[in-house]
Amino acid sequence: MYGSTPAPHVAESEPEKNFVESASPYVAEFVGSYLLVFTIGVCSIVANPLWGPTAVGSTLVVLVYIFGPISGAHLNPAVTVACGLAGQISWQKVLSYCILQISAGFVAGLACYAVFQLPMGVSPVDPFSFWDAAFLEVVYTAMLCFVVLSVATSRTNNPANNQNNFFGLAIGLVIIAGGQAAGKISGAVLNPAAAIGLEVAGAARDHSAPYGFAYSAAELFGGIVAAAAFRFVRRHELSESEPSFTSGVFCECFGTFLLCCTIGLSLTQQSDSTPWAAGAALASIVYAVHDVSGGHINPAVTMAVVLSGKCSLERGMVYWAVQLFGGLLAGIATAAYHGIGGIATSNLEPNGDFSWMSVLAVETVFTCILSLVVLKVGPQSNFYFGMAIGSCLTLGGFASAQISGLMNPAVVWSVAIANFTSSITSISLLYHCLAFCLFQLAGGVLAPYLHHLTKEIPYTKFRSVLD
Structure with a gap:
């Protein structure tokens, strides 16, 4: 993503990377995921509900532009899984990224609780049910992952020799849209790392079910839907032809x-x-x-x-x-x-x-x-x-x-x-x-x-x- 994949015409091998260069993508995913989940936690406590999604979306825009050239700035296990299913990264990297992202969310959740001493957690907003919330988590996580794949990994929308400048903005705008639309129903988490991390910090809340893990399952399903949609829409890129009418x-x-x-x-x-x-x-x-x-x-x-x-x-x-x-x-x-x-x-x-x-x-x-x-x-x-x-x-x-x-x-x-x-x-x-x-x-x-x-x-x- 964002230029991390070499152009197809490059034949020569890349110079061997030292330890710092090899580790930097993983450090970027951990740090970026921590900052994103910490922002989500803070917004859930002190931000104006009307503008909280804008704050989170703006944070994601900034983080994507910072860490995009280093790791791809997934910062979200659902995005990483979608990229793996779309054939954009190796499954070894998918596993490594997901572990780091969830670990960072866990640490960020603990940090939020240590600072504010208030339980956060994730759960449907009363009087909506879990299924009301889960549907929106699937829809808007699918939208997020589809946009990420389309603006950051597509060979025609983001060619290696002429990469676009709007990828970070487009990704952050999804969070703003989904947060405004679903925030008062599901909380618009859209990120398993945040769902699990804030669930840890929300342990003091009287939950009837472990919503953090249930939310994560819905969000990962949204990533799967997005990968399938992306492969269908962009199948012309495999043959380097024009987009089909059905796409x-x-x-x-x-x-x-x-x-x-x-x-x-x-x-x-x-x-x-x-x-x-x-x-x-x-x-x-x-x-x-x-x-x-x-x-x-x-x-x-x-x-x-x-x-x-x-x-x-x-x-x-x-x-x-x-x-x-x-x-x-x-x-x-x-x-x-x-x-x-x-x-x-x-x-x-x-x-x-x-x-x-x-x-x-x-x-x-x-x-x-x-x-x-x-x-x-x-x-x-x-x-x-x-x-x-x-x-x-x-x-x-x-x-x-x-x-x-x-x-x-x-x-x-x-x-x-x-x-x-x-x-x-x-x-x-x-x-x-x-x-x-x-x-x-x-x-x-x-x-x-x-x-x-x-x-x-x-x-x-x-x-x-x-x-």
């Missing part, structure tokens, strides 16, 4: 499912940071799959790309279908969390005193901005394109939070499914869903014409007029 279809479905789950879970918890979670999720997904499917993850964006001529109508229609299917699966999955513990369901109607004209304005404009950014920045060899795309959900969501701020027909469809399956609703839900989708698709239709207009009027012409 792109899978990426759009899987990515839309993850985005809709993140937004749906955040909405049901009435989180004030839903736009931040949505933007983080979209940015990480775009960084992971942009070179396979284009990273649309939104029927309105696909509409814009098709109308701009960058995607065929046939491919676009299949993308629309699988994006809506991903939203359907996410709606069914998140419906189970509606109404539990007093968590309110989401509405597909104007909030407060705002009218449908307000919804039309904000959904059309902000979806247009999102689609226009996708057309303008595109998946290029730069650092910012994923963040630029994800930031559109953040800015649009915060700007229009009091009105709507969904900006994605698949998300709207997902929310409608979740409401429909969790309660008996009237036919008006269908009309509301269609209205939101039409407003957003209008933004997708408008974007390519603005893109074409601005493309046809170069800056040099404006400059000559100003001069």
Whole structure:
């Protein structure tokens, strides 16, 4: 990872490493895992629950950039197992890394307890059950491992002779998204080293079951799912060919499912940071799959790309279908969390005193901005394109939070499914869903014409007029 694997064309043998060079990857994994688990422990005690996931995600970004060139900066047994299953590292190193990571988590858990004298542990947040929590641990650990594999080990997304600069950011954003979406249900541990380490420190808590080890099993399963998904999506790299159509279809479905789950879970918890979670999720997904499917993850964006001529109508229609299917699966999955513990369901109607004209304005404009950014920045060899795309959900969501701020027909469809399956609703839900989708698709239709207009009027012409 991150350049630790030599390029295929290198024929000569590497110079023999001394003891320090040989030991440095293992030291990096221990130290990095300790710092990460210690941060998770501290955040679980003193951090604001709203911003704790951002603190942990930011820590992971920093640690990945520090230790990535040395050890790969897995810092997580689930990630290490996923890399082993994907054929990225040897199983001898998998075993060594996992032992060091779990040992570091154990030491970090003891250190947290020694400093704060408070039990931490890991367990489902009342009133949710273990299975409610375990499902989310699987989903978001799979998302984390899939992103790590895609941005750090893929030969096309991170070639040895032109490595990307966004790998650490993309990985940390998954923690922010998963923490915001699942934090109030499972705690969003997503790391067996943290689950076991904090379980040790939480021994004083009255647990009815050893949740730390149960969480670890769920997270390792998430790593297995991610490795299987990565091998399917990136199988073209073995033959050095172009990504297949089915790989792109899978990426759009899987990515839309993850985005809709993140937004749906955040909405049901009435989180004030839903736009931040949505933007983080979209940015990480775009960084992971942009070179396979284009990273649309939104029927309105696909509409814009098709109308701009960058995607065929046939491919676009299949993308629309699988994006809506991903939203359907996410709606069914998140419906189970509606109404539990007093968590309110989401509405597909104007909030407060705002009218449908307000919804039309904000959904059309902000979806247009999102689609226009996708057309303008595109998946290029730069650092910012994923963040630029994800930031559109953040800015649009915060700007229009009091009105709507969904900006994605698949998300709207997902929310409608979740409401429909969790309660008996009237036919008006269908009309509301269609209205939101039409407003957003209008933004997708408008974007390519603005893109074409601005493309046809170069800056040099404006400059000559100003001069």
